[in-house]
Amino acid sequence: MTSSAPKKPAGRGAARLPRGARARAPQVLTSLEQLYPDARTELVFNTPFELLVATVLSAQATDVSVNAATPALFERYPDAHAMSQAEAQDIEPLIRRIGLYRGKARNLAALARLLVERHGGEVPNDFDAVVALPGAGRKTANVVLSNAYGFPAIAVDTHVGRLARRLGLSVQTNPDKVEQDLQGLFPRERWVFLHHALILHGRRVCMARNPQCAACEMAAFCPKIGVEA
The missing domain is CATH 1.10.1670.10 (Helix-hairpin-Helix base-excision DNA repair enzymes (C-terminal))
Structure with missing residues (x-):
């Protein structure tokens, strides 16, 4: 797999910085x-997959609430292959304490399937590939690539x-x-x-x-x- 570091945000040129x-x-x-x-990072994780899941869960939620929920979640679904077999309603009870848990459960089930289908169950060390996952975005990709793969x-x-x-x-x-x-x-x-x-x-x-x-x-x-x- 070809690695791709986070890309510079698109823009129409540098805006004026504040004085000083x-x-x-x-x-x-x-x-x-x-x-x-x-x-x-204060998110607790052991693998790139766990970091990806925790980062998706952390949107509009505290790291404390995410860290409280993920041990049971990862015990049930330790990797993308296991989570890809789950439906959103299977994941919901495990993350109920986290804000927006229903939408996040749907995203986790979908991203796990895409990881298996497109990347053999592994979290890609490619910016565009992470951004394309359900529930992910530029911030999620930056967190995952920097903390899991060392990209600046x-x-x-x-x-x-x-x-x-x-x-x-x-x-x-x-x-x-x-x-x-x-x-x-x-x-x-x-x-x-x-x-x-x-x-x-x-x-x-x-x-x-x-x-x-x-x-x-x-x-x-x-x-x-x-x-x-």
């Missing part, structure tokens, strides 16, 4: 490296997008455009770390509501202190 973004980016990276030196990628979720705007790294609200801005500001070899560290900072300090600005290590150079993004 290029000077601020190294400060952000240094602070994140000091705060979260071991940052990595920045998966933009609500935390990453919010912090990119608050820290003056992007003015975009479209995740693909935020991804493009961040790719241009940070070294390629630090993209995966950056994604995970921003998520941790968004969960622990720079929350959507009531961000802990007084306790933030980046307060000295953050242009959006106390401003809802």
Whole structure:
């Protein structure tokens, strides 16, 4: 199988970055490296298949709720071949505690069948092939390829997008455009770390509501202190 790394988001050219973004980016990276030196995904997985399933389940749901549900799910369906034999109604009771569980159950049953039919039951290390799976998308593909196969990628979720705007790294609200801005500001070899560290900072300090600005290590150079993004 030919591997394909995550592709740069399509666009009509680079949008204007916020004032000072290029000077601020190294400060952000240094602070994140000091705060979260071991940052990595908080989803629990052992195989690329488990990571793919967990990432699909994590859409509009917390990693805590996903990690609580997946042990029983993976015990019943340890790989794509096993899950491809299931119907959505078989999967639903195992993921009921996760938001939007009915639609996600349908997607999991369908993506497992496609993995078996198109890829011999293995999660492809190909960006377009992952994006084509039911329930997947650009963010899912970036998460899977970076964490399972080591490709450099920045998966933009609500935390990453919010912090990119608050820290003056992007003015975009479209995740693909935020991804493009961040790719241009940070070294390629630090993209995966950056994604995970921003998520941790968004969960622990720079929350959507009531961000802990007084306790933030980046307060000295953050242009959006106390401003809802």
